[in-house]
Amino acid sequence: MKTIQELQDIASQVRRDIIRSVSAAGCGHPGGSLSSTDILTALYFSEMKQDPATWRRDAKGQDAFIPSAGHLAPVVYAVLARAGYFEPAKLGTLRKFGSDLQGHPSTEHGLKGIFMPSGSLGQGLAAAAGIALAKKLAGEPERAFALLGDGESEEGEIWETAMFAAGHKLDNLVAMTDWNHLQIDGKIESVTGIDELDEKWAAFGWDVIEADGHDFESILKAFEIARVRNGKPKMIMFSTEMGHGVDFMAGNHGWHGKAPSAEECEKAMAQLKETLGDY
Ligand SMILES: Cc1ncc(C[n+]2csc(CCOP(=O)(O)OP(=O)(O)O)c2C)c(N)n1
Ligand SMILES: [Mg+2]
Structure with missing residues (x-):
């Protein structure tokens, strides 16, 4: 079990990994990667039942994770590398021809640690619901997790899944x-006119849990609540900030899908603590 300080240190390194890999690639998605860094760090290092040494897509006895918002690939790869699914040095191959680390997660190239590829917004949650139902039918106690973007939640498929999962009482599904x-x-x-996503999920019959997505105590508490409650699928609404951790990216949608220049990369690195060694 990691301490809060250890989780913070890992997250800081993951943020450095994101900045370096996207900057070297010359393209990619740093903004949402930085806002979901703390969530995925807590998920992989503290909450999920999954072991890099024995991970296989079809292995029994493990949870499943799908990064439904597939453009968040930089943070997914950095967390997987730091959790031991592959050597951190491979992060330098992000978006390079022939690399496992495609711009959106592709398991076809040998990537381990996530259940399926993603990138077309809306699909990952539907797949996670299917996995949760299959686990329930098989009597398996493990769970299915999915990470969604709030913009992704404008997709119609998300709300079809919302009804399906609530109708089947998939309380082993944690979105x-x-x-x-x-x-x-x-x-x-300003895009859809709807930002009250918490109310929407509750109206669709989900157990909605609110948390601060940059406070590990709050994140771990939310996971604990999700673990013990029964009867409904869970949606944890993590309040976050795009670009969190780098002052000139924070709260700016211009960094949704833009690579920092070499100079911007240096500026960002100076703001983040190196704790595990750069790749
Ligand atoms: C089906 C589909 N439509 C459009 C896109 C293009 N697209 C990629 S990310 C994105 C915005 C997603 O917003 P959000 O989920 O909030 O992610 P954030 O900007 O916060 O990283 C869009 C429209 C896509 N990948 N898939
Ligand atoms: Mg967003």
Whole structure:
């Protein structure tokens, strides 16, 4: 079990990994990766039942995770590397031809640690619901987790799944929203006019848990609540900030999908603590 300080240190390194890998690639998605860093760090290092040494997509006795918002690949790869699924040095191959680390997660190239590829918004939650139902039918106690973006939640498929999962009482499904209030085109409320996602999920019959997505105590508490409650699928609404941890990226949707220059990379690195060694 990691301490809060250890989780903070890992997250700081993961943020450095995101900045370096996206900067070297010359393209990619740092904004949402930085807002969901603490959530995924806590998930992989503290909450999920999954072991890199024995991980296989079809292995029994483990939880399943799907990064439904597949553009968050940089943070997914950094967390997987730091959790021991592959050597951190491989992060330098992000988006390079022939690399496992494609711009959106592709398990076809040998990537381990996530259940399936993603990138087309909306699909991952539906798949996670299917996995949760299959586990229930098989009498397996493990769970399915999915990470969603708030902009992703504008997809119709999300709400079909919302009804399906509540109707089947999939209380072994834990969805997490990176609620940074921004997406590719700006504010969620100015794109669809709807930012009250917590109320929407509750109206669709889900158990909604609210947490601060940059406070590990709050994140771990939310996971604990999700673990013990029964009867409904869970949605953890993690309040976050796009670009969190780097002052010139924070709260700015311009960093949804833009690589920092070499100079910006240096500036960002100076703001983040190196704790595990750069790759
Ligand atoms: C089906 C589909 N439509 C459009 C896109 C293009 N797209 C990628 S990310 C994104 C915005 C997502 O917003 P959000 O989930 O809030 O992510 P954030 O900007 O916070 O990282 C869009 C429209 C896509 N990947 N898939
Ligand atoms: Mg967003």
